[in-house]
Amino acid sequence: MIVTEGEGRVSKRGGSVGGGAIVARTYPLMERCVDSGVALGYNRAHKHGVPDEWALKEAIAAAVMVEIAEAFQFTDWKGDSDD
Numbered sequence: 001m002i003v004t005e006g007e008g009r010v011s012k013r014g015g016s017v018g019g020g021a022i023v024a025r026t027y028p029l030m031e032r033c034v035d036s037g038v039a040l041g042y043n044r045a046h047k048h049g050v051p052d053e054w055a056l057k058e059a060i061a062a063a064v065m066v067e068i069a070e071a072f073q074f075t076d077w078k079g080d081s082d083d
Contacts, residue, residue: 026072034073037064 041063045051051059 029071030068033067034064037067041069 037059041060042056044063045056045059
């Protein structure tokens with residue numbers, strides 16, 4: 001069932017739909033982004049052998065930032081936007 005905000009219908013699960021707010025639990029989401037980014041960056045850095053310290057740090061930092069940018073929208077960022 002597709003319901004627009006404010007219609008006040010009941011969903012198939014029995015709860016009311018529309019009018020309520022959804023609030024993200026940002027700390028667990030950020031933690032998941034960092035954990036995922038660290039693992040991805042570590043694996044990417046080791047793809048073709050053993051990286052030096054600088055390459056390892058750069059790969060991890062880049063992957064963490066990508067994960068965060070995919071999960072969060074930064075209102076003060078002046079880069080390309082999806083809007």
